Amino acid sequence: MNIAECPECSATITFQSQPVLHELVRCPECGAELEVVSLEPIKLDLAPTEEEDWGE
């Protein structure tokens, strides 16, 4: 099962497709932006915060 726990609110997050390492996901419960930091098992951590030179 492609599921993981939100490190912020402990909600269970279900991935619709196979996650990729360092993928960004948003917790549907608390809205936290998270990064996939491990695949086996799937682990999430808070994503880095936006910096001044981030963008397109």
Place this chain on the structure above:
Amino acid sequence: MKIAIICSLVRPEEKLLIEAFGRRNIPVEIIDDRGLRFDLHALEAWRQYDVVIERCVSQSRARYLLRALSLAGVKTVNTYDVVENCGDKFITSQLLVQHGVPTTRVKLAFTVESALAAIEEMGYPCVLKPVVGSWGRMVVRINDRDAAEAVLELRDVLGGYEQHIYYLQEHVKKPGRDIRAFVAGDKTIAAVYRNSEHWITNTARGGKTSNCPVTAELDALCVAAAHAVGGGIVAVDVLEDPERGLLINEVNHTMEFRNSIAPTGVDIPGAIVDYALQVAGEK
């Protein structure tokens, strides 16, 4: 063929690119820019790649790593020059003017006093932007002299040195939307309207996308803008002026496209992959 994508995080765009390579049965290596170390005396290992696709969310990292890869003779999408030219709004504007591409009026000033004089010359409202920045961050519309003095004082007192470079742009009375066009090489592959009740229409700020037909005029204008900054894969932001017609606003070098695939029906990640493969195959 050996291909790498360097990125800071795997956003929806990077995942779509990985999937597009997968559909072509081409393996792609994902390199996290947070772990990179460049030794300028030992860049040979990078030559194993036929092409490296730069997808960093950090412009500074993109600039430095592309400079290093360029030094190593590695082909990249985009090139160092494109990132350098698009990453600084004044350089973009300067190149558009130099190449005769219709664009908004822009003034540059270095002090509060000269910036205020430039604003008064340009007239109200006008727009003040950081020369480096994205997603509409710190972009302000100045409606009168009081607002101008307040904003300039704040930037002077609180901002770092880059905030003391005052990039002023005329305010175009656009019709509640702007156009985001995607250029790959010599072709505009898709375009969307970014609709918003707010004058800032970035999708990162809530703008909603809908399909924009790629007319011959829009294609020619956007390709000219892309070529002016060095070509490659870019997203061109276009404003519709009620009197002068289409004007280039900005050109983006590491474009986001997640919200533009469904309304246009265009396989944008597939087009990027095809362009990268073309670059990889070039002698």
